[in-house]
Each structure stands twice: as structure tokens, then as C-alpha cells.
Amino acid sequence: METLLEILNVIVTTVKDVIPIAVIIFGFQFLVIRKKPANLGQILTGFVWVLIGLSLFLIGLEWALFPLGKIMAEQLTAPSFIQSLGGISDIAGEISWQDYYWVYIFAFCIGFSTTIAEPSLIAVAIKANEVSAGAIGIWGLRIAVALGVAIGISLGCYRIVVGDPIHWYIIVGYVIVVIQTSFAPKLIIPLAYDSGGVTTSTVTVPLVAALGLGLSQTVPGRNPLIDGFGLIAFASLFPIMSVMAYAQLSEAKVNFFKSKRSQVDQANSSVRS
Template identity: 30%
Template structure:
């Protein structure tokens, strides 16, 4: 717990310092918003520590054991059906999906939720089949993203940003560790050399389903976007701040309980009928679930109550400055650090390090993710200031990302497309998106068209930066092999002269 707490402090502290410096120098924020933000940041730090520990001792072992047990049944229809049902159950209970549903007013909430859940369930089933048969990930990604952009050309403009955002919000911090571990468990049954590579990619494919679902809905429903910003509550005393957080906590306790229930029930059924784990192992997993629950409740309470008003207010103040262009470098700075506070990022980094035996370091991945998110936030602020359509950034971005799949090892492609869904988590939705929304309102722009799309941009740029890391990795390995070959060559030459005396060699 001490180690997790230190990681959490290092992740959140830079964002706190940046907001404090901005509020004291160029972007004054009201005292109530600042107190809410600081209180929320403390809860986020504590929540991250509990979540990281809980995911490590419960969610990951659960997913790996369920995945391995599924394959042992040797019944393809059962594996596909289980993946489909599990994908739907997890998605329906995802809290961020409720937020997404409210952003598309003319589509009934339940229609949108069930459509997105259907998309995730279908693509989770496809992802499991891909692992079992060993089919390459890159061709599937190219095929499905071509379909996405063809549908995007037909979709109304008000649907585009929300549709692409949906791919990020439905792969939340609770479901990502379980889904990733599920892939590890299933691929572990295979003994071929590509099994570890194929264990990644589930999150990448599951992120496609929601985008397709919302784009298809856009062909049926016509909508004009609506948005109500979250503003400060005019808090007068510290007691009122406490009440604000205490009143919100029961709602998040209920949301997270509903979200964890499907996975817990699912695992419980496997335990009863198939797994039969020892009491000690089972107790450890149950304790980890409690840690996960506590962590997510604290994290989401702090992020939603404390960060959303601060993000909106900061964006509004910065955009109103005579030099509003400062939004671009400041957004990039915040984006660079805020991705480190995404709880699922640490789960991905740890899994990558373990499966590659440290060949791909967590630090290199974190730097690549930070650079990617910084670029995406900078581009998002350009969109806010200029009103450029999100497709002008997404289409070239995905063309580059899909083109890089031909140049890097398979594992880098899978990790990169997984990292897109992982990076676009609750911190993006509760701080970066409100930052863009506040700036858009101050600029008099269309919030639904110009501000939404931040999540989509954050989900896109890591696909490029992680694969560039793969290109550098390949180059380093090639250089290392060349140096190794050179050493062997020198040894061979020296052996040729071993039978001669020194003066004979000189003469020669």
C-alpha cells in the first residue's frame, strides 16, 4: 500500500501544482472551486492507491483464471457466448456510459446503452475468437476502422465527436483490468511463440463496438446537441465542502456496486461450478475486490465532484484572456501529466512489463503515453479555438497509426491500440473534457461539435506514440545484433592468426 500511495502522489501532484500556479498567476479561480479541487485531488490520490492494489490482487487473477478455464471447456460456442454476455453485462453497468447517454438527447437513454453494450459484447466475442485462432490484429483493425470512417461520412456532425468519445468512455478503469487479464488467461493455453502477443488487443477491439453502435444510431435518429456545464456551488464554509462530498458519495457507492456486481457474480459462478479455488486464494481475491470498490468510490467522488467544476472554470478563464492561444501549450502541459493519474494505466504498464520480461519498460510506455496525450490535448484546444471538425484530425491520425502496424512487431500494435482505451479514462472525462467545454463556451463555439472529441483524441494519439516506440525498439535491437555480429567477426579473425608468432603477424 505504501508503494501504491507513493505512485498516486507522484501521479496527481503535478496536476495540482499546475492548477495552483495558474490560479495564482493568470487564471484566478473562486475559493470554493479551489477548495473543491484540492479536496477532490486528495480523494483521487487515496482512491488510486486502493484501486491499484485491489486490481493487482483481485481483478487480474480473476480475469486470468476465468480466461484459462473458458478455454479448458474446449467448447467454442460456450467461449463466444460467454464473451458476448460478459461484454454486455460489463458495459451496461459502466458509470461513464450513463454520462454519454445524456449527451445525445434525442436518442432514448436505454436504446443507446443497449446498442453500445451490444457492440462491446460482439467485439469482445470477436477478440476472444482472434486469440484462439491466432489471427493477426492489424488486418481486423484496418477493416473495422475503414467501416467506422465510411459510416462517419454519413453521420450528422453532432454525432461524430460523441460517437468517437464513446469508444474511450466505455472501457473504464474497472473493466479494463478484467478484460486484459481475460486475454492473458485465454492466450496462456496456447504454447506457440505468438501467444503472448495475442494476449493484448481485447481493449482495442472492444473500443470499436461503441463507435460503430453510435454511428449506426445516427443514421436512424437526428439530433441537435445540448450541454449544461457544471459550475461552482458558491460554497461559503469548509463544512459545506464536506457536505458536498458526503452527499455525492452514496451515489458513487451505488454506481460502483452495480458496476462490480456482474464481474463478481460471473466469477462466483465459475468458482462454484469449475474453478474450486482454495479458501486462502479466494479470500485474497475477495479482499482485493473490497480494495477495488473503496478505491473506485473515492477516486470517482474526488474526480467528479472536485475536478469537473475546476476544469470548466479554468477553461473559461483561459479562453477569455487576450492571449487565448495559451490554451494550447497549457493544455499540452496538463495532458502530459494527467495521464499518469489514470488508474488503469498502471495496470497496463505492469502487465506489459511482466509479459515481455522487462523488454518493454513501464517507464518508456508512460513517457510515450504522456507525449501522446499532450499532443492530443493541444490539438483539441486548436479545435476549440478554430472550430475545425474532429475528422480532420482523426482520419490522418488513424491512417498513420494503421500504417505503422506494418512496421512494428505485432505486440507493439496490440499494446498501442489497448493503450488508447486505457489512457482515455475518468481523468480525461472529468478534467480535460470540462476544460475544453469551458473554453468552448467562453469562445462562443458549439460545445457538442467543438469540445466533445477530447476523449477520442486522447484515445488516438497513443496509438502513434507507442508504435513509434516500437520502431525505436526494432532499431535498437537491430543495432545490438549488428554489434554482436561485429564482435563475433573480430574473434574469428583473431583465431586465424592464432598459430603465428607476433613477428610473423607483423610481417604479414
């Protein structure tokens, strides 16, 4: 009975959140544009499915993703687990940042896998492939963004473990982004900046936030409010760098093969002459 009441409460809350969106869309459609939209029944049915999907997703967050991220952080940072791997080897019995290497590995893997499965990234990659006439590969973009998120979250977990101020990492990161923007292909720059935004969506954010909070609660001397948040910033920043780096490497590869082909053509023409 408690489960049914909780599900009903989530559905009611979701309806309240979606109603303003529906009012704005249909208000403009009927009061400003003054035209009945095509397939109105299909649109209303889609809204119902959206409400059901959002409600089930929010329930899944509370019942699975948030607890899972916290439990994994607690288990990977437990002194007994670290000691079983040969950690805590100093005289004072304190844990050093190197002893948390499984946390960094887990952060990298979870960042990569959740980003690959991110629906918003899939949609952006498909549209980018369509408008670029195939110049931007769907899987190439998805893997580049996923690698950026994975590296960013791993570095963010390292920051939580050592307790460094977050602003230094973010400042240095955006300095690198500005420098890359000056040299990256113009085609990829807007997409790279958008790629940083699509990572902070339905699948990635819950697990990353839970991991950061769980890690800050279990690492000695860390404050969940000060140190637990901020991983999402890393997940947004590093994909920008990785996508532009991917474009720069692809451009360099194309230019290299073009120069090689030109050299071969020149050699063949000299032989013929």
C-alpha cells in the same frame, strides 16, 4: 503486515501520479489566472477522496479483477472442461475454434456488463442527453456502446483462438467506420467517436486485458505478447460502429413513421374532399 505495506505503497504511488496534475491545475489557477478558486476547501477534500478512491481501485485490480479474468480464461479453455462439453471430437484430438464457444459467450457478457457499469460512459451519456435536449437517450447510448464492446471483444477472442493477424480486423473495421460516417446523422458522429474512447477506462480495460492475456497463455500455440494484447482495440473500434448504427436505425424509424403519417394525412384529406 504485508497487506498494510502493499496498501501504503499503492497510496504513495498514487500520490506521486496525481501530484503533477495538481501542480498544473493549481499553478494555472494561482500564477496565470491569479484568482483564488471558490470552495477551495471542498476542492482539496475532493482531491483527497480521489487519492483514496484511486488507491483502492488499483488494489482491487491487483487483488481481484486481473486474477479473475485470467482464472476465467484458464477454466474456460481447459481441455478437461471442453471435453466435458463434447469438444475435441476430431481424430487428432485437437481443439477447434468452435469448441471455445463458452469463451465467446463469456467475452460478450463481460464486455456488455462492464461497459454498462463504466463510470465514464455514464457521464458522457448524461451530458449528451442534456446538450441534445433529450434527443439522445441515456440508456439508448449506453446499450448501443455496450453491444459494440461485447461484439468487439467476442470477435477479438475469436482472433486469439484462430491466430489471425490483428491488423486485418482493424483495417476492415475502420473502413466500415468511414463508410458509416458518410451516411450517419451529423449529430451522432462526434459522440460515436468519443464513445469508442470512454470504453477504454477504469472497469472495462482491466478485465478485458486480463481475459486476453489469460486466453493467449492457455490456447496452444499462442504468444501472450503477440496475441494477448489487442482486445482493447476491438473494444474501442466496435462501439463507434454500434453507436452510428443505432443512430441510423433510429433515423430510419423516424422517417418511416413520418412517411406513414404523411400517407394517412393525404388519405384523410382526399376522403374529406
